[in-house]
């Protein structure tokens with residue numbers, strides 16, 4: 001980033017930049033892959049993916065996540081059919097001829113998970129807003145009522161789950177596996193939850209098909225320049 005020219009590297013910074021490229025290469029290697037070889041995912045790989053997820057940080061270390069890993073081909077086929085049926089219901093309400101090409105692409109993007117040898121269904125449960133609770137308690141004391149920003153609307157449980165999913169995804173990449181993070185299938189979230197036997201406390205946030213790539217994803221979609229999304233202060 002731009003500031004590196006004005007700040008001479010310290011010993012710690014030099015050490016950091018020596019260690020960084022290997023890990024950045026893993027991040028660069030990750031692409032969204034939508035076609036997989038049929039080779040099954042061994043239990044030992046699943047253990048590594050779950051360890052990666054469990055190492056993620058979470059608010060108060062509550063780990064408010066649940067991962068359902070589906071390898072059962074019949075179940076995956078039923079999940080895919082459910083999403084496609086729901087998609088077709090929605091599509092039927094759109095006048096024929098409108099958005100046809102886009103809709104066909106979305107239908108594939110929402111349902112291709114059914115072809116992967118493993119699908120990780122990542123779920124979270126709502127947590128009470130701990131900061132709001134502390135503020136409320138302070139307001140019940142003898143002093144003046146306290147008002148403060150809280151995490152309402154910030155969804156720490158979803159933030160924690162997202163970090164766990166990213167740990168899992170990058171570990172998969174590091175093992176030579178391909179993934180895609182998908183939320184499209186959630187047009188049938190309720191039915192998918194029933195198919196995988198999810199209790200009502202849990203919400204599906206994302207589904208991540210995992211497998212060995214059988215796809216050339218083409219060039220990486222352009223990313224924003226650093227200046228477009230980052231500000232360096234100081």
Ligand SMILES: Cc1cc2nc3c(=O)[nH]c(=O)nc-3n(C[C@H](O)[C@H](O)[C@H](O)COP(=O)(O)O)c2cc1C
Nearest residue numbers: 030031032109110180181182183184185217220221
């Ligand atoms: C929250 C989220 C939801 C996504 N949902 C879908 C999806 O439903 N189907 C799909 O094919 N790709 C989905 N993607 C993948 C994006 O399209 C992809 O990450 C983006 O185009 C950048 O491409 P890259 O991952 O190859 O760098 C999703 C990604 C994220 C982070």
